[in-house]
Amino acid sequence: MTDMIEVPIEAAGVPRAKAMLERAEWAARAFARYDRESVAEIVQATARAAAAAAKDLAYKAVAETGFGVAEHKVLKNLACSTGLLDHYRGHDYVTPRIDSEAKIVSVPRPAGVVFALTPSTNPVATVYFKTLLCLMTRNAVVISPHPMAKAVCAEAARLMHDAAVAAGAPEGIIQVVEEPSVPLIQALMTDERTKVIVATGGNPVVRSAYRSGNPAIGVGPGNVPVLVDATADLRRAAEHVITSKAFDNSILCTNESVLIVEESVADPLLRAMRGEGGHLLDADQAERIRTTVFPNGSFDTKMVGQSATSIAQQAGIRVPQHTRVLLAPFDLVAPEEVLAHEKLCPVLGVVRVASARRGIDVARAVLRISGAGHSAAIHSTDPQTILDFGAAVNVLRVSVNVGNSLGGSGIETNLAPSMTIGTGYLGRSSVGENLQPKHLLNFTRLAYNSDDTVPFADFAGLSPWAAPAGPVPSYPHASNVSTPQADPAPARSATVSDDGEAQLREDLRRLIIEELTNIIKG
Template sequence: MDGGARLNVPDRDLSSAHMKVGRAAWAAKYYQTFDREAVLRIAEAVAKAAFDRAAEFAELAVEETGYGVVEHKTIKNRLCTHDLLDHYRDMDLVTPRVDEDRKIIELPKPAGVIFALAPVTNPVATVYYKSILAILSRNAIVLSPHPMAKQSSVAAARAVAEAAEAAGAPSGLIQCVEEPSVPLVEEIMASDKINVIMATGGNMMVRAAYSSGNPALGVGPGNAVAFVDPSAQVDAAAKCLVDSKSFDNSILCTNESICLTLEENFDNVKRALRTAGAHVCNEEDTDRLRSYLWGDKGFNLEAIGKSATWIAERAGIRVSPTAKVLVPVVPKPGQDDLLFKEKLCPVLTLTAAVDFQQAVTFAKHAAKRGAGHSAAFHGNDQTHLVAFSQAMPVYRVVVNAPCSQGAAGFATYLPPSFMIGTGYSGRSSIGENVGPQHLVHWTKIAFGSDVPANLEVVDLSQTTQTPAPTASPMATVPDPSPQTDRNEIRQLILEELRSLKGSL
C-alpha cells in the first residue's frame, strides 16, 4: 500500500467518543438516584482499586511521558484515593437538606455528564481525582487524556471503571477516550450532551473549554512565588522549597517558580538552600541555564519534569550528582528576566528585594504570569503574611510548607485537588480547589417567609433509591473489612508524607 487509503474513512475515534457521551448519559440517569450508602460503597471500591495499582500506573506514566519521578507519582496517585475520599466522606451531596428556620428544602441535582481533560503532567492522579469527584457527586464522567499520556490514563480509567461497576455503579459511569486529539476534544466539548467540562491542561485547551458554549470549570497555569521573610526559619524554609521543587521534578503547577527574599537575608537563604540539597548557580551557570531553558520558541519542552542533574548536564553545568534542585540567581528582582517565568522542572529562581515593600510589588507582578494560582510564605510575621496575601493576585498562600503539595491540599488542610481554581484573576469560573460540591446544583424549595409551613412532615425518601443489586458477571462481594484495610493504607501514606516533608 502506498499513498494511504483510497477512500475517506470517518473518524472512528470521534464517533466512538460521541457514543461514550451517550452511554455516560444513560449511566448518569440511573446513578443520580443512588442513595448515599451506594455512592460511598462505589467510592470506597474505586479508592481501593486505584490505590492498589497506583505504583503500577505511576511507572507506566513516567515511562510513557518521560515526566516526573515514579516514587513521587505513586504518592500523588495514592493521595487521590483514600485521602481524597476521606476528605469528602462527610460532605453529603446526596441527601436533601432541610432548613426549618429558613423554610427551605434543597434537593441535590448532579450535573449529569462531565467531560474531563487529564493533562500529561499528572495523568493518573487526575484520572483518579476526577473519577472520585464524579462518583461522590453522582455524575458520569468521560475522560479525555493528553495524547502523550493516553496509555497510562486509559489503563487507570479502566481500572477505576471496573471497580466502580463491580461495586454496583451503572455501566459506562467512568469512561475514557482511547485516541484523543485536539479536534476530538473541541468537538466533544461543544456537544450539547455534555453538562460540564473539567478542563485541566494547557492554556489553549482551557480557553477552548470556556469558548465551547458549555459550562466549564477551568484552571490556568501557575507561577508561584515563595517569599522567605526575614522572620522565617531559613533552614526549614529551604527544606520545604527543595522538597517541593524536587517532588515529581516540579511537574505540579503549584510548584514554586521563584524564591524571593530580602537582601539582608540573601546569603543566609543561599546557604540554607545549598544545605538542603540545591545547587545554587553562579552568574555563568545562571546564564547557561537561562539559554538552555528558553530557546527561540519559548520554554524548552524537553526539560519539563526532568531531574536537576539531567537538566544540568544538558545545560552544561557541573553539579553534584546529589543535587535535587537548580537555583539560578537573579540578584535584582526585575520583571523581564525569563527565569521569572513558570518552570515545570526543578529550577527555582532566587532573587532578593531591598525591602518588604519592593518584595511585595515584585511578587505581585511575577504572580500575574500565573494569576489566580498559588504562592508561598515562609516566616512568622503575621503582618507581612497578611500584607503579602492581600496584594497577591492568587487564591492560595501556603505558609511554612511546600507549595507543590500544600496548595494542592496534601500538606495543608486545603481540599486535596488536582484542579487548582485560578478564579477571576486567572480567567476561571472557580477560585478554589475543585471538589465534588462544584458538580452539583441544588433545587431550592422556598416557602413564603410569612406563610406557616411544616417542613418536618415532608417525605424526601423518594429522592434516592437503593440500587438493585447488579447482575453483572463482574460483580464481587464487597470487602468485609474495608476499615482495617484503609487504616493501614492511611498509615502508609502518612509515613510517606512524613518522610517527604521531613521536619513537618
C-alpha cells in the first residue's frame, strides 16, 4: 500500500450516536410543547413500567456487573421509579408560574437534549432516575451507560422508552448507546447538540464533562465520615451504621467510609455493632485487609461490592457467617492510610477520638483525602455538636441519626431523592444539591414594568402548551390516503383505570415498606 492520506476516522459507534442526538433534538422540540397533563401521564406510565421491571433488572444488574446486592437494588429501583413519582407528585415543571406580586411570569423551558452518563454501581436506578427527571421536565435523554452494565441499562432504557411512547411521548425521547466507549463519550460530550451533560461516575468522566465546552452537571466522589459522639443513642447508631454500610455491599457513593467514635462510648458502640453483624478486626487482620483490598496501595476494583465474608475469606480471616461489615481500626487519618480512602466494599474504617471536637477535625481530615462536598453522617443528640459538625465538615449534606446510604440520597431523609449527589463548589461541581428536576430546565421570565401604574395582565388559565393530537411524529402516510384520523390523545382513555392504578400503587408501596423493614431488621 502506498503512503496513507490522513483521514480523520470516527471511533466505532460515534456516527450512530450522533444520529441519536439529532433524533433527540426533534423529539425534544416536540416534547417541549406538551402540556402538564400529558407530561404527568407519560411520567406515571414510565415510572410504573420501570417499577414493574425493578426486580428483574436488579438481578440482571448484579449478574452483569458481578457486584452489589440484588434485594437492595430492587429497593433503589423502586425508589427511583414509583418513589420518585410519589415524591414529585403535584410538582409542576410545565405550567407557567405567575407571580402577580412581582409582576413576573416564568415559563419553563426544558434544556432539550440531556446526555446522561450512568455508573456501574447504580446502573438501573440511575437510568431510571435521570430518565424520569428528564421526562418530568420535558427533555429528551441520550444515555451512555457504564460499559460494565451496558446490557441491563439498555434494557431499562428501552422499556422506559416504549412505555413513554405508548403514553404519548415523542418517539426517541429516551435513547441509549448500546456500545459505549471513551471516544464515543468524548464525541457526544463535546457535540453542540448536547445541551447539558449529567455525569455520574468516576472523576475522569466528571472532569471531562466540565472540560467539554458544554453545560455540565457532574458530581464528585464520596468518602463518608460518620461521627458517633457520647450523646448518641448507641444501639440505634450501631444498627444504622451497620445497615447503611452493608447496603448493596457498600457500592454507593453515600455508604459510610470511616467511623469516628468518641473514646468514652467506643467499646459499647462496637459491641452493639457486633450484634448487628459488624466484625471488629485486630491490628494484624486490619493489615491483611489493607493488602487484600488495597494491594500496592491502590484499591482493587475486584473488591467492589463483594460481601464482607468473601473479602474476609480472601484476606485469610475467619469471621462469623452472619458478618455484614468488617470494622478495621486505625489511628491516623492521612493520605498514606489506605483505610481512610473511599472503599466501595463493606470495610469500615474505625478511628477513636477523645472528644466530639476532635471528631470534627478527623472528619475534615477524611474529606481532605477525597469526597469533599459530598456527604457525612452524625449520630448525636447534642444540637451544638451537630451544628458545629455541619458548619465545619466540608460536605453539603449531613445525615443526622440515620444511615447515610439512604439518608444522603434522600430515600430515608426529606432531601430530594437522588442518585446524583451534587458536591458543589467544595467538590468541583456546578450543583450543590441532590440532582432534581429543577436542574434540567430554565425559565423565560416575562417581567413587567415594576411601576405601579403599569398593570399586570391576567394570565390565569392560559397555557402555551397543548396535548399531542396523536402519535408524535405521525406516520408519514401519503397525503392523499385517508387514514383513521388522529388516534385520540394517546393512552389517555386506554390506560389502567383509576382503581387499577390505585391498587398498583398500593401494592408497590407495600412492597417498598416490606423491603425497607427487612433491610432494617437485617
